Amino acid sequence: MVRLVPGSDLPAGGLARREVVRDKREEIIHTEALILRGALASKEDFVPASHKEIEGVKAVSISDLRATLQGRVISPGDPDYDKARSTFYGGIDRRPAAIVQVANAEDVSRVVSLVREDGLELAIRSGGHSIAGHCVTEGGIVLNVSAMQSLHLDVERRVAWAGSGLTAGAYSVAAGAHGLATGFGDSGSVGVGGITLAGGIGYLARKHGLTIDSLVAVEIVTADGKLVYADCDEHPDLFWALRGGGGNFGVVTRFQFRLHHVGTVVGGMLILPATPDVIASFVAAAEEAPEELSTIANVMHAPPMPFLPVEVHGQPVIMASLVYAGDVEQGERAVAPFRTLATPIIDMLRPMPYPEIFPPEIPNYRPLAIGRTMFVNEVTRTMAESILDHLNKSTAQIRVAQIRVLGGAITRVPPDATAYAHRAQRILVNVAAVYEQPGESQLHSAWVADFVSVLQPVPGAYVGFVGNEGEGRIHEAYPGRTWERLLEIKRRYDPANLFRLNQNIRPAGNGASQ
Known part of the structure; x- marks a missing residue:
C-alpha cells in the first residue's frame, strides 16, 4: 500500500514533502496521458496585445513558461490552440493567452504563482464539462490538469x-x-476533479452516497502556491469546503477515494412510451426501489x-438508465417493476461489469444547450402532464426533462457535514433544450424559464448543474450557515479571489471580487 505521512507546507516552488511507505501489497496503475506533448519551440515568445484583456497586466512570457514547466504550453500561434480551448459544450468561444497542460503539482504551483503575480484570470480545466464554460478564459491562463492521470489502487485497503x-x-x-468502484456521475468522459468538487451525483449515489462521501483526502495547491494535504484531521475546514464547494479554494492535484465492492451490476437502458401515468409511476417505483438501484429518467421526444x-421517432418516450449495484438475482427482481409499467420499446437491462454502464461518447459532439436544474418533492400525474405539455411547446432539436430520484445513502450524511447541504432533497429535475443555431438562445431560455415555473421547485440547487444563472443561484446551492462558513474559508485560503472563474464564493469582506 501507499501511505502518505502529512508534512509541513512549503512555499511556492517547493512541494510538501511526505514520507512514502510502500509494501508488497501496493498496486500501481499508470494510465496513459491523453495529451500528446509536442515540441516546446514556438514563434510566439509573448502573448500578442490583442489577447491581453486585463488592463495593466504585464504580458505573460510564453518562452519563460515553457522553460520552467515540465508540462506543455499552448499559445495562440500553435496549430492545436483551437482544439485545446474548445469545451464539451458548444457556443463558448474564448481565447486564452495560454493553455498550460501541467504535468505535476510543481507545475500547478508555478502557474498559480505566476497568475497571482500578474493578475491574470485563471481557468481550471479537468474534463472540460463545465456547463457555464468556466474551464476556459478570455485573455487569461487555462490551467489544464488533464495530463495528471496517475492512479494508485490499494486493493487491500480499498x-x-x-x-x-x-x-x-x-x-x-x-x-x-x-470488482471495485467509486461513484462519479453518468458520463465516462467527465474529469474526476470537477465532478468531485461539485458533489457528484451518479449511478451509485443511492447505494454509496455522493462522490464526496467517498472522498478521504486531497492534495491541493492553494492561492499562495503551496501544496496542502487536507483530510478530516489536517485542514479540516478546507476539506469540508472542498466537498461540494467547487473550485473556489485551489487546484486539487490528487484525490484519495474510498473504493466499494461493485462487481457485476444489473443495468442499462430501458425505453418506455411516455404518458402521464407511466412517468408518475416510474418515479414512484424509483422511490420505492431498494437503495442499491439508481435511476435516471429522460422524458423526451425520441430522436x-x-x-x-x-x-x-418524434414520439414522447422515457429513455431511462438503471443501475442495481448488488446481487444479480436481487437486481433482476428490482428492475422487474419498471418493465411492467408499459410495453418496453427497448429493453437493454442485463448483468454487466459496472464500467460498461457509461454510454459511449460521440466524437466532436459539442451541443448548444440551455437548461435549469431544480429539486422537487414529487412527480405527480398532473406534473407529468405538464412535463409532456411543455416538451410539446419547444422547437428545440432535443428537449428533455431529466428526473433523478435521490435518497438512500445520500440522506444518511448530516446536511452540515459537507458543503453539499441538500441531503434531504428527494428528486432532482433538469430541463434542457439542445439546439443548433446560436441565434435561438433567447427563445429556448424563455421556454426553460416557463417550464421551471410550473414544476414547483423547492429551494436549493446542485452546483454541478448550475450554468451562468447569477449570484442568487449560487446562494441557493449553499443555504444558510453553509454559505457563511464557505465565505470564511474562502477568506482564509483565497482572500484575493484568485480562483474566481467558477460558481464564485466571494471572500468575506471582499466586495470587489471579479
Missing part, C-alpha cells in the same frame, strides 16, 4: 489516489478490474436513433 485529470471512465475501468423503431 482506497485509491487519483490524479485530478483522470476521467471517471478510466478510473472505473481500472478499479473495475478488481431518430438507428436502434429505435422508425414509428417511435
Whole structure:
C-alpha cells in the first residue's frame, strides 16, 4: 500500500514533502496521458496585445513558461490552440493567452504563482464539462490538469489516489478490474476533479452516497502556491469546503477515494412510451426501489436513433438508465417493476461489469444547450402532464426533462457535514433544450424559464448543474450557515479571489471580487 505521512507546507516552488511507505501489497496503475506533448519551440515568445484583456497586466512570457514547466504550453500561434480551448459544450468561444497542460503539482504551483503575480484570470480545466464554460478564459491562463492521470489502487485497503485529470471512465475501468468502484456521475468522459468538487451525483449515489462521501483526502495547491494535504484531521475546514464547494479554494492535484465492492451490476437502458401515468409511476417505483438501484429518467421526444423503431421517432418516450449495484438475482427482481409499467420499446437491462454502464461518447459532439436544474418533492400525474405539455411547446432539436430520484445513502450524511447541504432533497429535475443555431438562445431560455415555473421547485440547487444563472443561484446551492462558513474559508485560503472563474464564493469582506 501507499501511505502518505502529512508534512509541513512549503512555499511556492517547493512541494510538501511526505514520507512514502510502500509494501508488497501496493498496486500501481499508470494510465496513459491523453495529451500528446509536442515540441516546446514556438514563434510566439509573448502573448500578442490583442489577447491581453486585463488592463495593466504585464504580458505573460510564453518562452519563460515553457522553460520552467515540465508540462506543455499552448499559445495562440500553435496549430492545436483551437482544439485545446474548445469545451464539451458548444457556443463558448474564448481565447486564452495560454493553455498550460501541467504535468505535476510543481507545475500547478508555478502557474498559480505566476497568475497571482500578474493578475491574470485563471481557468481550471479537468474534463472540460463545465456547463457555464468556466474551464476556459478570455485573455487569461487555462490551467489544464488533464495530463495528471496517475492512479494508485490499494486493493487491500480499498482506497485509491487519483490524479485530478483522470476521467471517471478510466478510473472505473481500472478499479473495475478488481470488482471495485467509486461513484462519479453518468458520463465516462467527465474529469474526476470537477465532478468531485461539485458533489457528484451518479449511478451509485443511492447505494454509496455522493462522490464526496467517498472522498478521504486531497492534495491541493492553494492561492499562495503551496501544496496542502487536507483530510478530516489536517485542514479540516478546507476539506469540508472542498466537498461540494467547487473550485473556489485551489487546484486539487490528487484525490484519495474510498473504493466499494461493485462487481457485476444489473443495468442499462430501458425505453418506455411516455404518458402521464407511466412517468408518475416510474418515479414512484424509483422511490420505492431498494437503495442499491439508481435511476435516471429522460422524458423526451425520441430522436431518430438507428436502434429505435422508425414509428417511435418524434414520439414522447422515457429513455431511462438503471443501475442495481448488488446481487444479480436481487437486481433482476428490482428492475422487474419498471418493465411492467408499459410495453418496453427497448429493453437493454442485463448483468454487466459496472464500467460498461457509461454510454459511449460521440466524437466532436459539442451541443448548444440551455437548461435549469431544480429539486422537487414529487412527480405527480398532473406534473407529468405538464412535463409532456411543455416538451410539446419547444422547437428545440432535443428537449428533455431529466428526473433523478435521490435518497438512500445520500440522506444518511448530516446536511452540515459537507458543503453539499441538500441531503434531504428527494428528486432532482433538469430541463434542457439542445439546439443548433446560436441565434435561438433567447427563445429556448424563455421556454426553460416557463417550464421551471410550473414544476414547483423547492429551494436549493446542485452546483454541478448550475450554468451562468447569477449570484442568487449560487446562494441557493449553499443555504444558510453553509454559505457563511464557505465565505470564511474562502477568506482564509483565497482572500484575493484568485480562483474566481467558477460558481464564485466571494471572500468575506471582499466586495470587489471579479
